[in-house]
Structure formats: C-alpha cells, structure tokens
C-alpha cells in the first residue's frame with residue numbers, strides 16, 4: 001500500500017493523522033486519500049481514441065515536439081472522480097456556514113448563476129461590434145443606474161475589477177482632480193484610520209501619496225479630534241471605511257466629511273461594507289466624494305479563493321469629470337462605449353484607463369439579478385437581516401466571549417481574545433478547533449486595533465437554526481478552553497485531510513511544481 005502522504009509538500013505537521021483515524025486505504029469514509037493526478041499516470045492510458053494524425057515536419061518548420069506531451073495518462077472515470085473529489089475538498093458557501101468577517105460570504109442565488117450562463121451573455125466577446133451587444137451594454141447601463149440610485153451619487157466608473165482596484169480608481173480620480181487644481185506638488189498626504197483594510201494605505205501609497213494614520217478611539221471609531229488635527233493644505237484626502245472594519249457605524253461621518261472638505265481634501269469611503277447599509281443610507285448624503293462597491297460582496301457572486309470580483313467606483317460631481325474610460329454613452333445609433341481619452345466629451349477629463357476591456361461582465365450580471373430580484377424593499381430587508389444576524393451572534397456569544405466595544409454592531413461582530421486570557425489557547429487554536437466542527441473560521445487577527453481579533457460576518461443568508469448551531473458549538477469550545485483543555489486546541493484540527501501546515505515555510509519556500517519521483521524516470 002502506497003503511503004501518499006510521504007514525500008509531499010503538505011504533509012501534516014506532527015506527521016500523522018488523528019489517533020484512531022487510521023484505515024487500510026488511508027481514506028476516511030467519503031474523505032478519500034488520493035495521489036496527485038500525475039502520480040496516477042499510466043503510460044498510454046487515455047479516455048479518448050484519437051486517429052493518428054499524419055504530421056508534416058515541413059509545415060512545422062522543425063518545431064515538431066520530440067518527447068511525450070507530459071500529460072497524465074488516465075481513463076475517463078479516473079479523471080471524473082479525481083476532479084469530483086477535489087471539488088469536495090473545497091469548503092465553500094454552498095457547503096456550509098462561512099462567517100468570514102469583511103469578506104461577506106453570502107448565498108449566491110441560482111437565478112444569477114443561470115443568467116450569467118445564458119448563451120447571449122456567457123458567450124459574449126469584448127471585441128464584438130457595438131451593434132451586436134446593445135443588450136449587454138444596456139445591462140451594464142442599467143446596473144450603473146441602480147448603483148448611482150442606491151448610492152445617491154451622480155457618476156460611476158464600472159471597469160474596476162475588484163475592491164482594491166476600485167480604490168485605485170477612486171484615488172487616481174482624486175489625484176487627477178488635484179493636479180487639475182494645480183496642487184499636485186503640495187497635496188501629497190492621505191489620512192487613513194488605524195482600523196483600515198490593508199488595501200487602503202497600500203492604494204494611497206501606490207498613487208504616490210504619503211500615508212498618515214489616524215488612531216481609533218475607545219468606542220472603536222475614528223478619533224475625530226485627532227483627524228482634524230492632522231488636516232491641512234497638504235492633505236489630498238481621507239480614506240475611511242463605513243461601517244468600519246470593527247463592524248461599527250462611524251457616527252461622526254458628516255462632521256468628518258465637512259472637515260475634510262473645509263481643508264480642501266476629498267473624502268474616499270471604502271464601500272466594501274455597503275451590504276450593511278444598502279437601501280437605508282445613501283453614501284452621497286454622507287458627503288462622500290468617491291466609494292467603491294464590492295459587487296462580489298454586497299450583491300453576491302461566488303468569490304472565494306480570490307476571484308472574480310467587480311469594484312465599480314461611484315464619484316461625486318467634483319470627481320465625475322475624471323472618471324476613467326471606458327464608459328457608456330447613448331447616441332443616435334444606440335449605446336456605445338467611449339474607449340479613448342481623446343474621444344471624451346465636453347468637460348470630461350478621464351484620467352486614463354485602468355483595465356483592459358470593459359469590466360467584469362459575469363459579476364455585473366449577477367449583481368443586477370440580485371438587485372432586480374430583491375427590489376428596493378428586498379435590498380433594505382437584506383441589509384437589515386445582515387445586521388440583525390450579526391447582533392444575534394453578539395447577543396448569544398457576548399457573555400462567554402469578549403466584545404471590545406459596547407453597543408449595537410452593524411453587519412459583522414468583533415470579538416477579541418480577552419476571553420482566552422490565561423487559558424494558553426490562542427485565537428488561531430480556537431479557529432482550528434472550529435474546523436473540526438465543520439465551520440469555516442471567522443476572520444482572525446484583523447482588524448489590528450484589538451488583540452487577537454475574531455471578526456464574524458453571518459450575512460443575511462443564514463437561518464436561525466444555522467446560527468444556533470454555530471453558537472452552541474462556540475459556547476462549548478469556549479467552555480472547554482476556559483476549563484484548561486489546552487492540548488485539545490493545540491491538536492486541532494484532527495479531522496481534516498491535512499492538519500496544521502507549516503505556513504511559514506510554505507510562504508518562504510513555496511513548492512509550485514510537481515517533479516516526478518526519481519524511480520519513475522528510470
């Protein structure tokens with residue numbers, strides 16, 4: 001029997017499976033131990049019969065391959081099973097509760113999936129003539145209309161491909177506006193709160209601004225006095241997240257907007273948390289100059305594992321002229337895209353282009369389906385339920401876990417590790433024990449403003465039964481930690497295909513290529 005855990009880069013730390021978990025095959029029930037597809041290779045085995053093709057060396061100009069193609073030889077059922085099992089190893093929102101704070105892992109309605117796969121949409125090519133894609137352009141234009149309406153903003157740039165990319169778009173618009181005012185040399189500083197998502201300071205720095213951080217107060221909000229003290233004629237703008245990364249509404253946001261504007265700066269709001277307020281508050285009414293939306297968070301779209309997303313950026317009257325190309329215009333022939341800066345209309349000064357082609361069509365389709373199938377009332381209901389669910393967790397767990405900031409939270413609830421104090425169990429250990437219980441852990445150690453953060457975002461999708469099961473599990477784990485059962489937590493996870501990975505080595509010395517074992521070469 002081959003032990004496939006040997007010689008692999010991801011062998012469990014401690015080198016063993018859980019006690020009592022050994023089986024003859026190495027599989028555990030439906031959890032299959034399986035070699036890599038290359039290790040299952042048999043020379044000459046194939047799922048298809050292809051006729052021999054007469055190859056003309058003359059036409060290949062001497063480029064004919066000399067060796068084997070290097071693909072694994074497998075039968076069709078082997079391939080089907082391999083990929084089916086791989087898909088089952090993945091934890092996704094379709095397999096269970098996924099309370100990853102800040103990431104908004106909500107249910108992806110099948111209606112959106114169906115629409116995104118319709119032949120007329122799924123098979124579009126970005127270089128098709130405008131006359132053949134009028135429906136697709138109308139879809140993007142309608143989505144833009146919904147976004148502007150929900151945000152109370154006059155303009156939106158649709159092309160950014162993710163939240164961080166939307167930030168870049170917004171900050172480049174700010175930079176262009178400042179250059180236009182002739183203040184590029186003087187307005188070089190951007191204020192960013194301590195609790196900001198890491199992408200905020202990174203974006204400001206990427207645009208050539210220096211970043212100045214603003215502390216949080218003991219209510220988990222921006223310290224407004226500290227912010228005002230840092231404002232001045234060298235400030236290009238402020239980047240703030242509302243609701244912030246502690247899941248709290250920045251109650252002094254109007255005051256902040258006024259102060260930034262009075263100092264001649266622009267107000268960037270990170271709108272990744274729009275799902276907490278959609279239908280209830282319009283960012284435009286809060287004095288915001290630009291804000292990206294994570295369509296892939298607020299309006300569904302499967303986006304685990306890094307893709308795909310869309311980060312349309314809404315712009316105020318002051319920044320609208322600088323919106324990047326491409327953008328949609330209506331004229332006598334219907335809808336078309338303005339693709340080049342030189343073709344911009346009267347008074348428009350696009351800062352350039354930040355993406356090839358026109359935006360993330362698949363995400364646009366899903367977002368519009370989500371909006372239209374919910375309707376205005378439904379969107380308000382979804383943000384209300386998201387906030388209700390987070391506060392339910394807060395109320396049901398707050399007495400045994402520790403909540404750093406008092407009061408009602410928004411769509412996510414933040415705990416710190418004070419409840420684990422003196423137990424020897426860390427936030428990481430606690431999260432690993434949750435995996436054995438079948439729950440994807442919450443976001444850990446972010447935001448940085450509290451110690452050992454545990455940030456949970458249940459979203460509106462989850463039922464009371466799911467939340468109750470989660471609460472019961474976390475309460476039991478908390479009790480176990482406080483009872484001093486440290487080893488239980490240090491050994492977790494026990495029931496996963498791999499246990500604790502050596503993440504440092506994996507990051508420093510990534511093994512990105514499979515190389516055949518030496519004996520196979522003989």
Ligand SMILES: *Cc1c(COP(=O)(O)O)cnc(C)c1O
Nearest residue numbers: 102162163164197199270272309
């Ligand atoms: C997710 C998130 C981002 C970044 O969005 P991406 O789509 O991952 O680039 C930025 N800010 C906040 C607050 C977020 O939650």
